[in-house]
Amino acid sequence: MPAEMSGRAEVRASVxxxxxxxxxxxxxxxxxxxxxxxxxxxxxxxxxxxxIQQHRLPGNFEITSTVDNTMPLALAAxxxxxxxxxxxxxxxxxxxxxxxxxxxxxxxxxxxxxxIVVAILVILVGAAAGLVNGLLVGLGRLQPIVVTLATLSIFxxxxxxxxxxxxxxxxxxxxxxxxxxxxxxxxxFLALAALGWxxxxxxxxxxxxxxxxxxxxxxxxxxxxxxxTKVIAYTIGGAMYALAGLFLAAxxxxxxxxxxxxxxxxxIVATVLGGxxxxxxxxxxxxxxxxxxxxTMIVNILFYAHINPLYQSFYEGLFLIIAVVLGAAxxxxxxxxxx
Amino acid sequence: xxxxxxxxxxRILAAYAAAVALFVxxxxxxxxxxxxxxxxxxxxxxxFVGLVAAGQCxxxxxxxxxxxxxxxxxxxxxxxxxxxxxQNSRALYAIALTLGMGALVGLANGxxxxxxxxxxxxxxxxxxxxxxxxxxxxxxxxxxxxxxSYAPPVVAAAxxxxxxxxxxxxxxxxVVIVVVSFVLSFTRFGRATYAIGNNPxxxxxxxxxxxxxxxxxxxxxxxxxxxxxxxxxGFGGQASLGMGDPYLFQSIxxxxxxxxxILGGRGNYLGAAAGxxxxxxxxxxLLALNMPEYGRSxxxxxxxxxxxxxxxxxxxx
Numbered sequence: 001m002p003a004e005m006s007g008r009a010e011v012r013a014s015v016x017x018x019x020x021x022x023x024x025x026x027x028x029x030x031x032x033x034x035x036x037x038x039x040x041x042x043x044x045x046x047x048x049x050x051x052i053q054q055h056r057l058p059g060n061f062e063i064t065s066t067v068d069n070t071m072p073l074a075l076a077a078x079x080x081x082x083x084x085x086x087x088x089x090x091x092x093x094x095x096x097x098x099x100x101x102x103x104x105x106x107x108x109x110x111x112x113x114x115x116i117v118v119a120i121l122v123i124l125v126g127a128a129a130g131l132v133n134g135l136l137v138g139l140g141r142l143q144p145i146v147v148t149l150a151t152l153s154i155f156x157x158x159x160x161x162x163x164x165x166x167x168x169x170x171x172x173x174x175x176x177x178x179x180x181x182x183x184x185x186x187x188x189f190l191a192l193a194a195l196g197w198x199x200x201x202x203x204x205x206x207x208x209x210x211x212x213x214x215x216x217x218x219x220x221x222x223x224x225x226x227x228x229t230k231v232i233a234y235t236i237g238g239a240m241y242a243l244a245g246l247f248l249a250a251x252x253x254x255x256x257x258x259x260x261x262x263x264x265x266x267x268i269v270a271t272v273l274g275g276x277x278x279x280x281x282x283x284x285x286x287x288x289x290x291x292x293x294x295x296t297m298i299v300n301i302l303f304y305a306h307i308n309p310l311y312q313s314f315y316e317g318l319f320l321i322i323a324v325v326l327g328a329a330x331x332x333x334x335x336x337x338x339x
Numbered sequence: 340x341x342x343x344x345x346x347x348x349x350r351i352l353a354a355y356a357a358a359v360a361l362f363v364x365x366x367x368x369x370x371x372x373x374x375x376x377x378x379x380x381x382x383x384x385x386x387f388v389g390l391v392a393a394g395q396c397x398x399x400x401x402x403x404x405x406x407x408x409x410x411x412x413x414x415x416x417x418x419x420x421x422x423x424x425x426q427n428s429r430a431l432y433a434i435a436l437t438l439g440m441g442a443l444v445g446l447a448n449g450x451x452x453x454x455x456x457x458x459x460x461x462x463x464x465x466x467x468x469x470x471x472x473x474x475x476x477x478x479x480x481x482x483x484x485x486x487x488s489y490a491p492p493v494v495a496a497a498x499x500x501x502x503x504x505x506x507x508x509x510x511x512x513x514v515v516i517v518v519v520s521f522v523l524s525f526t527r528f529g530r531a532t533y534a535i536g537n538n539p540x541x542x543x544x545x546x547x548x549x550x551x552x553x554x555x556x557x558x559x560x561x562x563x564x565x566x567x568x569x570x571x572x573g574f575g576g577q578a579s580l581g582m583g584d585p586y587l588f589q590s591i592x593x594x595x596x597x598x599x600x601i602l603g604g605r606g607n608y609l610g611a612a613a614g615x616x617x618x619x620x621x622x623x624x625l626l627a628l629n630m631p632e633y634g635r636s637x638x639x640x641x642x643x644x645x646x647x648x649x650x651x652x653x654x655x656x
Contacts, residue, residue, distance in 0.1 A: 089460070142647050143601045145404070149591060150643040157636030164633075265464060278458045310480050314472020317465040324465075325455045 030331045031275020031283055035290040038273065038323060042297035049304040060183060066296055067184040068251055072097070072244040074292035076263045077270035078193055079130075079240030081288040082200075084271055086233045087213045087280025088137060088144035093241050093267045095155025096129045097260025100245030102159045105168030105255020115174060123242045129155055130238020134231035152264065159257040166256040170249050178250040186247075190289065193240075197285040200236075209233050213280030269316075270295055273323055275331075294323075347605060350598025350650050354613035357596070357646065361620035369627035379505055383498075385619035386512035387574070389612050390567040391590040392597075393519050394445075394560030396611045399594050400523075401535045401553060402603030403452070403459040405560045407466040408590055411444050412583035414474040415568030419494070420578040421478065421485040430491035438565050444470060445561020449554030481580050490572040498573035508570055512612075519608045532556065536603030593618055596646050 026033050050058050076093055083090040100122050107118045129151070136147045179186050200206040208229040211219035220226050244263060249255050274291030276283025298319055302312055365372035391408055398405045415437045423433035444466060452462050478486050489495075500507040523529035531552050534542035543549045567586065572578050597614030599606025621642055625635045 136644065136648075140648055146591070146595045146601055146647060147644070149588060150640040150647070153588070153640035153643070154637050157633040157638075157640065160633040160636065268460070268464065272458075272461050278460060308476055311472045311476040313468040314476060317468030317470075317472065320465040320468070321451060321457065321462065324457050324461055325451075328456060 027334055027337075029284065030334050031277070031327070032287040032290070033275075034327050034330060035274045035287040035294070039290045039294050039297070042294055042301065046297050046301050046304065049301060053304060064181060064184045066293075066300065067186050067190075068179040068181070070292050070296040071179065071186050071190065072248040072251065073263065073266055073270055073295065074190055074289045075193060075240050075247060076244040076267040077274065077288040077292045078197060078285045079237035079244075080267040080271045081274065081276050081283060081285045082209065082233050082240070083144070083237045084276055084278060085209050085213045085280055085283060086230050087216070088230065088233070089268070089278070090133065090148050090234065090237055091145060091264050092129065092133060092148040092152040092155055093237075094261040094264035095152040095159065096126050096238055096241035097245045097248060097263045098159035098257050099129065099155050099162065099260075100126050100242040101249045101260050102163035102168070102255045102257045104246050104249040105170060106163060108170055108174055108249070112173075115171070119246060122246060123239050126242020126245065127235050127239040130235040130241070131231065133238065134234030137234060138227040138230040156257075156261070159260075163255050163257040166254065166259075168249075168255040170253045170255075172253075175250045175253055178247055193243075194286055194289065201284075205229065205232055210281055213282075215281075266292075266295060269320055273320070275327065347598060347607070351607060351610035351613065353646075353650055354597045354610045354617060358613050358617040358620055361617060361624055365620065365624040365627060368624065372624070372627055379509065381619055381623050382509055382616065383506050383574075384623075385616045386508050387567050387571055388586065388589045388593055388619060389512055389615035390515060390563050390570070391586045392593040392611045392615050393515055393608060394563030395590040396519075396594050396597075396599055396606070396608050397532065397556045397563075398459070398560050399591075399599055399601060400532050400603055400606065401539075401556060403553070403557070404463065404591070404601075405445075405448070405557065405564075406460065406463040406587060407444065407448060407470060407561070408564050408587045409583035410467045410470040410474060411441055411561055411564040412568040412571070412586055413578075413580065414444075414470050415441050415565035416572045416578035416582055417474055417478055417481070417486065419569050419572050420488045420490065421483065423488065423491045423494070424485055425489040425491055427491050427493050430493045433491070434494070434569060437569055438562055441561040441563075441565020441568070442558045443561070445558040445564075446554060448561065449557030452557065453550045453553050475580075481578075487577065489576050494569060494573035495576065496573075498570050508574070511570075516608065516612050523608060528552070533604055536605070538604075589615070589618055592643055596643065598650065 047058060050056075050062070076097060080090055080093060103122050103125060104119070107122075108115055109118075133144075133148055133151055136142050136151070137144050140147070175181075178189070208219065208224045209232075211222070211224050212226050212229045216226050219229075241263070245260060248260060252259065270291035271283075271288045272278065272291070273294050274283065274285075274287030274289070276288060295316070298316060299312065302309075302315055307315060362373045362378065371377060391412065395405055395408065418440055419433050419437045422436050423429045448459075448463055448466050451457050452459050475481075496507065497511070498506065498508040502510055523532060531542065531547045534545060534547050535549055535552060539549050564583075564586075568583065571582060575582075593614035594606075594611045595601055595614070596617055597606065597608075597610030597612065599611055618639075621639065622635060625638060630638070
């Protein structure tokens with residue numbers, strides 16, 4: 001046994017000697033690196049098109065609207081990522097965003113403290129919705145895809161009950177605070193979310209999430225409480241969708257109990273573009289944030305390419321397939337290079 | 340005990356019991372609910388879900404999923420209307436074209452899933468967007484002059500026409516139920532499907548052509564979505580945007596309620612057909628109760644969860 005151990009240490013040492021640290025980090029996070037590369041590429045294409053047509057660089061207005069429009073998706077995608085990492089999937093995202101968006105549009109009003117309390121309660125509603133999903137998946141031993149399909153229907157129903165017709169108003173102060181239209185200040189919130197992710201990633205529960213996603217039986221054998229891990233993952237996910245709902249309400253300055261529906265699919269798209277494996281255990285929420293921005297940039301590019309908006313989803317679908325196929329090919333090459 | 344039921348056949352029986360129970364409840368809350376005309380009307384609506392669920396059942400049995408159902412169905416409806424222009428003489432050509440389109444889209448799904456190892460969720464999701472974009476773009480957002488065409492009278496007759504006291508579409512569904520169940524249970528192809536769903540590698544080692552079978556199953560799913568789209572145009576008269584949207588949720592729910600494991604390898608189309616009937620009967624009962632939309636949506640989800648908790652749970656390891 002000791003001989004084997006020292007042998008392994010030798011191998012590790014020689015590997016470290018052969019490959020520089022930077023290459024190791026890229027190899028370990030190939031999904032995130034690819035997502036960032038695609039994002040950079042899409043930004044360059046967008047800026048080039050903008051420059052040719054408007055004869056100037058995108059200014060404060062363009063950057064701010066891009067960031068503000070992406071915020072809800074970026075937040076929802078972080079939640080989806082945490083669920084997907086446990087080898088789950090959450091189709092109820094749209095329902096939770098609907099519900100929290102409707103609640104925010106109706107109850108966000110009055111004094112500053114009142115609004116703070118309402119915002120916290122809205123986030124708790126999202127977390128409770130996630131808790132229900134988590135309990136059904138964890139304790140109920142049901143498949144995530146069917147559980148969240150059923151709860152999607154329930155949350156959508158509740159959202160329409162809360163806000164039968166689009167309406168309600170979000171006070172200007174809330175909009176100014178969350179999606180300040182004078183500049184891309186919403187990036188601050190995104191930076192906070194990213195920091196939160198990095199803390200979670202290194203925490204005990206974060207490690208458990210990755211362990212359960214990689215191999216649930218092995219994780220259990222190593223003393224990870226898989227049920228608790230899943231429940232917590234879905235609950236955090238729900239809270240993130242609630243944040244997305246709050247931002248969506250602030251962005252639109254009113255509520256609509258169906259405007260959140262698209263987030264079920266777009267959050268999965270952003271997660272996949274972000275290099276997160278749908279088979280669990282691999283990926284980063286930072287990649288999903290990149291994925292969310294990529295989807296917005298694609299829409300921007302199609303707009304400046306004067307593509308008929310009716311064809312928009314055609315190009316989005318095509319892009320998704322090409323990105324996933326190429327990403328898998330490049331990832332495969334990198335992994336083969338390491339082996 | 341005269342009979343011994345395996346857990347799988349118990350699930351199918353449970354799905355049928357749920358359907359019957361819903362009709363009985365319906366008869367209590369709304370006299371005439373279980374009358375013959377009412378039951379056939381509900382079954383007719385269920386047949387559309389049931390046909391989509393046939394394709395969905397095929398791909399779920401191998402552990403896949405088809406999220407491209409909504410727009411394949413919708414595009415099929417638009418294509419049938421625009422290519423037939425409401426004329427009987429063009430109906431056959433239009434039906435062949437539409438079914439071919441559905442099968443081709445499914446084929447593309449299968450090919451990319453198999454040869455490029457793209458997860459089924461991602462591929463079929465992207466395909467849904469691709470078909471949506473093409474359908475919207477080519478029809479100019481349903482503003483084209485041919486888009487307002489009605490279904491050819493023969494297609495409408497194939498849905499509404501009464502044969503031996505039952506709408507023709509129900510006979511068609513019955514044929515599909517018999518054929519699909521037979522194919523799944525008694526043919527080499529059906530065995531291969533279950534084998535792949537249980538363990539693709541073992542199936543491969545046992546001599547099953549896993550890739551070809553998988554591609555063929557996705558093509559079948561596209562075909563069934565297109566068939567449902569054709570019948571829906573015949574049912575409603577015209578194609579419209581968004582007509583496919585409810586069928587993704589309902590087809591998956593029907594398959595799962597019918598006792599098919601979402602992980603693949605277990606279940607039968609007989610159960611999925613019962614699931615389609617249960618779902619439609621549930622909606623009909625709630626409508627008979629004058630339940631508002633939000634209430635239907637909530638109860639729908641709760642009932643699916645209750646049925647799943649009753650018999651859809653994984654074994655404890």
